[in-house]
Amino acid sequence: MEAIPTRERVLEAAAKVFLEHGFTAASMDQVRQEAGVSNGSLYHHFPTKARLADALYAYTLRDFHASLLAAIGPRVSAEAGVKGLIRAYLQWVLQHPDRARLLHKLRRTGDLTDTASERNQANEAAFGTVGEWVRQKTEAGELRALPFPVWLALVFSPALSLTQQWVRKPEPSVAPKVRAALEHAAWMSVAA
Numbered sequence: 001m002e003a004i005p006t007r008e009r010v011l012e013a014a015a016k017v018f019l020e021h022g023f024t025a026a027s028m029d030q031v032r033q034e035a036g037v038s039n040g041s042l043y044h045h046f047p048t049k050a051r052l053a054d055a056l057y058a059y060t061l062r063d064f065h066a067s068l069l070a071a072i073g074p075r076v077s078a079e080a081g082v083k084g085l086i087r088a089y090l091q092w093v094l095q096h097p098d099r100a101r102l103l104h105k106l107r108r109t110g111d112l113t114d115t116a117s118e119r120n121q122a123n124e125a126a127f128g129t130v131g132e133w134v135r136q137k138t139e140a141g142e143l144r145a146l147p148f149p150v151w152l153a154l155v156f157s158p159a160l161s162l163t164q165q166w167v168r169k170p171e172p173s174v175a176p177k178v179r180a181a182l183e184h185a186a187w188m189s190v191a192a
Contacts, residue, residue, distance in 0.1 A: 007045045010035045011059045014052050019098055023053060023106065057106045058118035060099050065126035067092040072133045078142030081133065082155060082190060083183040089159050090174055090182070097167040104164055127152075144192050154189040158182055 004012075013035035017026045028049055032042045046052035071084030093100040127148070134151055137143040146154070159182050166172040 006035075006037055006041050007055075008059075010037060010042060010045055010052070011056050014056045015060070015099070015102055018053070018056070018106075019102055023049075028052070053106055055118050057103065058122045060103055061119060061122045061126075063096075063099070064092055064103070065122065069126060069129055072130065074133075074136065078137040078140075079187050079191065081137070082143075082187045085130075085155065086159055086183045086186045087179070089156065090179055093159075093163055093166060094172050094174065097169075097172045100163055101167040104167070138192075141192050143190050146190065151190055155186045158185060 010031060014026075014031045017030045017034050020026075021030065026049075028042060028046075031052065032039060035042070046055060068085055068088045071088040072081040076084065130152075131148050134143060134148065138145050143151075162182075166174060
């Protein structure tokens with residue numbers, strides 16, 4: 001059995017500690033103890049709690065993005081892709097409510113540094129892939145020509161705004177009718 005790399009162990013421990021205690025109340029020592037690493041190992045990878053939060057956000061975001069990006073591709077129609085993005089979004093949130101809650105908390109509470117380069121790199125990679133797919137589908141006449149930030153807002157904002165409600169529940173769920181409505185609304189908002 002392969003050992004989990006130290007950096008990943010620390011990130012997993014930080015997720016647990018930040019969710020349990022909140023970012024402000026959590027200490028680096030609590031994270032270190034949860035991860036079972038030395039001070040040297042912890043601070044080698046993450047010199048500050050803010051840098052740890054940035055890395056944790058990017059780590060979680062990459063997993064989230066991977067789920068979404070699986071829904072699109074050159075052979076996927078625009079309608080199937082847009083609906084698939086929403087379906088994948090909802091599925092990830094319901095499978096990882098703690099991680100979804102963590103993304104919302106870290107982003108909304110301002111606990112991330114201004115120079116969050118890992119987070120920016122994760123977003124740039126995913127947005128680049130989605131943006132290229134949208135460009136191709138727009139050129140093919142399947143999607144309405146819109147500035148990419150507007151496209152993202154139209155497709156994802158309804159689900160994004162509801163996520164906080166869903167993840168507050170002990171066992172989050174989204175009714176099939178709500179899922180279908182969100183998928184349909186996303187598609188209708190950007191269909192050519």
